[in-house]
Amino acid sequence: MATPKTSKQELLAVLNSVLGKSAGSPIALHEPNIGDHENELVAKCLSSGWVSSVGQYITEFETGLAKFTKAAHVIAIVNGTAALHLALHAVGVKPGDEVIVPTLSFVATANSVSHCGAIPHFVDSDGDALGLDPIALRAHLSANTSIKDNQLFNTKTGRRISALVPMHTFGHPMQIAKLVEVASEFKLTIVEDAAESLGSFVGNAHTGTFGKCGVLSFNGNKTITTGGGGAILTNDAELAKKIRHLATTAKLAHDWEYIHDAVAFNYRMPNINAALGCAQLDRLDSFLEAKRKLATKYSEAFAECDTLSFVAEPNGTTSNYWLNTIRLNTPDLQTRDELLSAARADGYLCRPAWNLLHTLPMYLDAPRANLPVAQKLWQSLINIPSSARHCLGDI
Ligand SMILES: *Cc1c(COP(=O)(O)O)cnc(C)c1O
Secondary structure (H helix, E strand, O other): OOOOOOHHHHHHHHHHHHHOOOOOOOEOOOOOOOOHHHHHHHHHHHHHOOOOOOOHHHHHHHHHHHHHHOOOEEEEEOOHHHHHHHHHHHOOOOOOOEEEEEOOOOHHHHHHHHHOOOEEEEEOEOOOOOOEOHHHHHHHHHHHEEEEOOEEEEOOOOOEEEEEOOEOHHHOOOOHHHHHHHHHHOOOEEEEEOOOOOOOEEOOEEOOOOOOEEEEEOOOOOOOOOOOOEEEEEOOHHHHHHHHHHHEOOEOOOOOOOOEOOOOOEOEOOHHHHHHHHHHHHOHHHHHHHHHHHHHHHHHHHOOOOOEEEOOOOOOEEOOOOOEEEEEOOOOHHHHHHHHHHHHHOOEOOEEOOOOHHHOHHHOOOOEOOOHHHHHHHHHEEEEOOOOHHHHOOO
């Protein structure tokens, strides 16, 4: 009988067979794909002179995103973090409120809550879909909150809990339909962090369109990029108007006078970034197709492994497979780190899931639920190289 392979051998064999040998330059986790089309539109934008906060590409990018996501309104923003901040502010999150966020997320999810003067309240994840677990959330809220005058209060801290920020982890849609029920039961407003999930759907509905509003990111490592950038999606016309106003210093339209009617933000996406975004959006379908091909290759290869499993899109959903993800069948931090070191030494720039947000120094005192599943996920998840270029040639 052959000796069973170690997880290190299994991982390196799959990376080698799917991506090819990484000779010389390392293979990035996720890199932007910039070509002639991007060069053309950005050059056009530059020569037009309209590079800043006004211009045709901003409108075109917003219209294109609205068409793709079927959101009624899209507002392009300087980055995803600012978009989350503005979205939370606009739906009425106030200083001193608590906002429910998954502890397994990128730090921006919690920071945007803090930027509102509010306090993140960390909850557990669902072991399959990797997003916030609606069932565990319901149990936690039932035991620790009460509703007064149609608002939810944390019975331990006395603070109002005003919103809920689910996140679609690595592009895999979380159980959003269930979460919408829990949110309505507990009078919570949903702001979806869909920063990682452009091109991910639940049935035919795009992620980010289930809550009061949703947020996308176009940072350099996301599925499409505008350099830095983000967007807010909403089906609420009033809210869209308010967000647009607040994103542009709350300036009232006037030929020459500077009249502002609120303390507001300078968060609009510049036209030059939107020009890049328009070009990328034209190529989004090809990126998504290539990324799905790559995910299929990984999925087939990891199916042969004994110690590692590929994390597939949840049933009933379409993932953009932003970051392909595997899990150790036995969660173990030491093994995880050995795999990361070995893969990186071979030129495959794999990465662990984020350190859980409730363990970061600025959030040590933040309220939290029991977090057993997130702990296990943190010890077992590894992201593997996922750029579209690995399969763009196949389509
Ligand atoms: C990328 C990301 C953001 C923030 O987006 P930026 O554009 O980088 O500010 C927010 N939340 C999650 C989960 C992200 O992955």
